[in-house]
Amino acid sequence: MRITNNVLARSLLYNLNNAQQTMYKLENQLSSGLKITKPSDNPVAMENALRYKSTIAHVNQWKANAAEGLAYLETADDTMATISDVLKRAKELALQGANGSVNEKDREKIAIEIGQLKEQLMELANTRVGNKYIFAGTKNVEPYPKGGNTWLGSDDIMKFPVGSALSLEISVNGRGLFGVTEEADGTTKVEMFQVLEDLKLALENSDEGALQQSLAAIDAQLDKVLDYRAQVGAKQNRMEAIHQQLDDTAANLSEFLAETLYADVAEVLVKFKTQENVYNAALAVGAQIIQPSLVDFMR
Amino acid sequence: MRSTFSGLELSKRALQAQQTALNTTGHNIANANSAGYTRQLVNLQPTTPLTLSNMGRNLTVGTGSYVATIERARDIFVDRQFRWETSKQQYWLARETTLSKIEGILNEPTNNTLSNDLTNFWNAWSDLAKSPENLGARAVVVERAAILADTFHNLDQQLTEIQRSLDSNVRVQINQINIYAKQIQELNIQIKRAEVAGDNPNDLRDKRDALVDELSEIVNVRVVESRDTTFKDREVNIYKLYIGDDNTLDQILVDDTMYYQLKEPAAAGPDGLPFAEVIWGEGHPLAGKKVELGETLGRLKANLLLRGSNYDLQTGESKDNAYIAYIRNQFDELAKKIVEIVNAIHSQGINRDGDLTPPNFFIGDEAANIRVNPDIINDPWKIATGEKYFGDGAIAQKISALSSGWASVSSIYLKDENGNNLFMLRDPDTGEPVKDVSGEWFVSDPANGHLLIKTYDKDPNLIGYYNPEDGTFVPGSTSPGSNYIAVAFAPEFLPATSFGDFYNGAIAELGVDIQQATRMRGGQDVLVNQMYNQRQSDIGVSLDEEMTNLIRFQKAYAAAARVVTVLDDMLDKIVNGMGITR
Numbered sequence: 001m002r003i004t005n006n007v008l009a010r011s012l013l014y015n016l017n018n019a020q021q022t023m024y025k026l027e028n029q030l031s032s033g034l035k036i037t038k039p040s041d042n043p044v045a046m047e048n049a050l051r052y053k054s055t056i057a058h059v060n061q062w063k064a065n066a067a068e069g070l071a072y073l074e075t076a077d078d079t080m081a082t083i084s085d086v087l088k089r090a091k092e093l094a095l096q097g098a099n100g101s102v103n104e105k106d107r108e109k110i111a112i113e114i115g116q117l118k119e120q121l122m123e124l125a126n127t128r129v130g131n132k133y134i135f136a137g138t139k140n141v142e143p144y145p146k147g148g149n150t151w152l153g154s155d156d157i158m159k160f161p162v163g164s165a166l167s168l169e170i171s172v173n174g175r176g177l178f179g180v181t182e183e184a185d186g187t188t189k190v191e192m193f194q195v196l197e198d199l200k201l202a203l204e205n206s207d208e209g210a211l212q213q214s215l216a217a218i219d220a221q222l223d224k225v226l227d228y229r230a231q232v233g234a235k236q237n238r239m240e241a242i243h244q245q246l247d248d249t250a251a252n253l254s255e256f257l258a259e260t261l262y263a264d265v266a267e268v269l270v271k272f273k274t275q276e277n278v279y280n281a282a283l284a285v286g287a288q289i290i291q292p293s294l295v296d297f298m299r
Numbered sequence: 300m301r302s303t304f305s306g307l308e309l310s311k312r313a314l315q316a317q318q319t320a321l322n323t324t325g326h327n328i329a330n331a332n333s334a335g336y337t338r339q340l341v342n343l344q345p346t347t348p349l350t351l352s353n354m355g356r357n358l359t360v361g362t363g364s365y366v367a368t369i370e371r372a373r374d375i376f377v378d379r380q381f382r383w384e385t386s387k388q389q390y391w392l393a394r395e396t397t398l399s400k401i402e403g404i405l406n407e408p409t410n411n412t413l414s415n416d417l418t419n420f421w422n423a424w425s426d427l428a429k430s431p432e433n434l435g436a437r438a439v440v441v442e443r444a445a446i447l448a449d450t451f452h453n454l455d456q457q458l459t460e461i462q463r464s465l466d467s468n469v470r471v472q473i474n475q476i477n478i479y480a481k482q483i484q485e486l487n488i489q490i491k492r493a494e495v496a497g498d499n500p501n502d503l504r505d506k507r508d509a510l511v512d513e514l515s516e517i518v519n520v521r522v523v524e525s526r527d528t529t530f531k532d533r534e535v536n537i538y539k540l541y542i543g544d545d546n547t548l549d550q551i552l553v554d555d556t557m558y559y560q561l562k563e564p565a566a567a568g569p570d571g572l573p574f575a576e577v578i579w580g581e582g583h584p585l586a587g588k589k590v591e592l593g594e595t596l597g598r599l600k601a602n603l604l605l606r607g608s609n610y611d612l613q614t615g616e617s618k619d620n621a622y623i624a625y626i627r628n629q630f631d632e633l634a635k636k637i638v639e640i641v642n643a644i645h646s647q648g649i650n651r652d653g654d655l656t657p658p659n660f661f662i663g664d665e666a667a668n669i670r671v672n673p674d675i676i677n678d679p680w681k682i683a684t685g686e687k688y689f690g691d692g693a694i695a696q697k698i699s700a701l702s703s704g705w706a707s708v709s710s711i712y713l714k715d716e717n718g719n720n721l722f723m724l725r726d727p728d729t730g731e732p733v734k735d736v737s738g739e740w741f742v743s744d745p746a747n748g749h750l751l752i753k754t755y756d757k758d759p760n761l762i763g764y765y766n767p768e769d770g771t772f773v774p775g776s777t778s779p780g781s782n783y784i785a786v787a788f789a790p791e792f793l794p795a796t797s798f799g800d801f802y803n804g805a806i807a808e809l810g811v812d813i814q815q816a817t818r819m820r821g822g823q824d825v826l827v828n829q830m831y832n833q834r835q836s837d838i839g840v841s842l843d844e845e846m847t848n849l850i851r852f853q854k855a856y857a858a859a860a861r862v863v864t865v866l867d868d869m870l871d872k873i874v875n876g877m878g879i880t881r
Binding site for chain 1: 429430433687
């Protein structure tokens, strides 16, 4: 085939351009840190990377939800511990009052303290974390407002989403814990408060029989609180486990994402250097070839 | 009878011939880098010999040389191949360029993309599910929804822009074809004039070939050149230029000294429609019909296939011939389904006001007009978050679960263990959800005679009332006067495992199409290069060769000059030496 100067020049340019294109692509990978800078580089890997990214975002969201849920559960546990202490103190006082050696005046003083313990329980029922009343269920209002005598909370428990189809409870059923029942006339009766109220009355009236009954009732309440605390303990364990699981999942997915999307700097650098050498060689040889012609050798 | 000075005439002819040849070589060297230049070869031939009678015999003696023709070293077959491969390469190049632009708009895998906005939107609902009583969480949901809607608007607008710019490209190219047709026809006339006069208009032919090369980038071309048989003693050609698909007859653009034009496309209105059509103009044998452009040939065809006009399988528009319309349609589908499904789940919830039918969260039905309901923007407390109370967050959780699949959608239309539909009961007066006498929130077989079920079709339009007790159905849209409950119909979901998946699939599809265009274009680059080299080996000027020719003609010229000197000397002897008596 007859070769003209144009053919040589154009061939050289075409090959130089190709070498430079490869260098440009590698340089792009180095400076952006991404193996895939646009979908057409590797569509399947891109699809995977997008999926990983969105899953990681959701898993992190659930992880945060789980952490928040754990905080609520801990608060619930602490509050119930305090309720337990209050009830224990009431029991102490009741035992003291039941002792025959105490006189009426002392009994009245004990009754006053029982009244205050009841007030304390009512406040504990309204425990709040941020905007949430932890014993109010999903109806997020103050469960037992002061001055009223109706329990406004609902009969269920607030749940937090910690998975695509999983929501875990973050508290206990307020109605169940405090023993709330509806009366025929629409008012509500709260058993825990009623027990202390009964005790107070029994002390004021020095009613021996009622005192014995109150002691038994307080014991029953203490047992119930213990039950509920056990429930919270179990919920905490589960939430912890889920939190750990989500953590591991997020770590794994991040690793997959890094493999798919991020460039291995060492590998790209080596490729870049090799390509640079190829380019330099092409330049050197090309310069040698396209210059001489017969004109140089004619006088 | 031999002439005395015939030797001089012979030498003169030689000198002239060699000089012309030198000039031609010089012309070649001067044009070594001119675009589209074909090297010219001098065809030296001996002149007509003389027959002399010499001593009773006939003797034929040569009389010198002359330049018979100056030929163009052109191979029309290689030309045809070169133009064919160029058309294909330009098609894939145009396609690759436009698709890369679309890829740039979508901007994956950075962090400012639709998929990110979607993820953030679902996460905002998850936060809201935790604290439905928190106004801040509601405001965040509204914000993220607004950002999502804006991204949809932006994408749709940019895709429309690309469509319009493709359309204006098409109009420019139609215009260019018409201009080329006229120019080629003018050159044809000039060339014919020269040929009829016996000349060989090489430079004009070069110009014509350059124009045809340029035209071949836009559409496929085919040149048919044949000898005009009415001229017997000189070579006159008839030049016909066809464009478009080779298999369609009569697609002639330039017919020797006559040219045709493509029809001027209708002007576009403010919405960019109607798009330009490529149609033969008046006076053409195929006047008024569409120009068949062939498969994967030329930039015009690429622009037309990408631009499309609408995506409607009924009218034959598909991904293959309306690519951008197809992509726009995919985003429209995505937006429409988001509106439909989020609204459907939302309508089953309760907001703080206890609305029986909370306002729709989104309004709109395609990517260009999806918006957050202004009622919700003005009062975020209207967002329905719960199933029984607004504070239980169950509806918000269901919406946020859309990030991973359609479980929330299929649970809209709940079923009991026997497969019967479950209905949620509401008191029509107060809108409060009510429990059935058995203490359940959802019932599958509404009994106790107080329920007529509103029945909807898919749109949804109210079509009647159904009494599940006795199975009677009263059509019409006015209530027959009993209490009723509303039933939500689960909307159809997308052919993917989730919203995110649908989007990812669309991105991957685009990526694959771009890869194909790049690969094909790369392959064609190599072919075009090869064809170019082959063509150059015929028409290209090789400086080495011209240098050699220079020496050749120079030596011949010098030798012919020598002959003149020798003859001059001989004649001098005759003229000054013979017949002079001292």
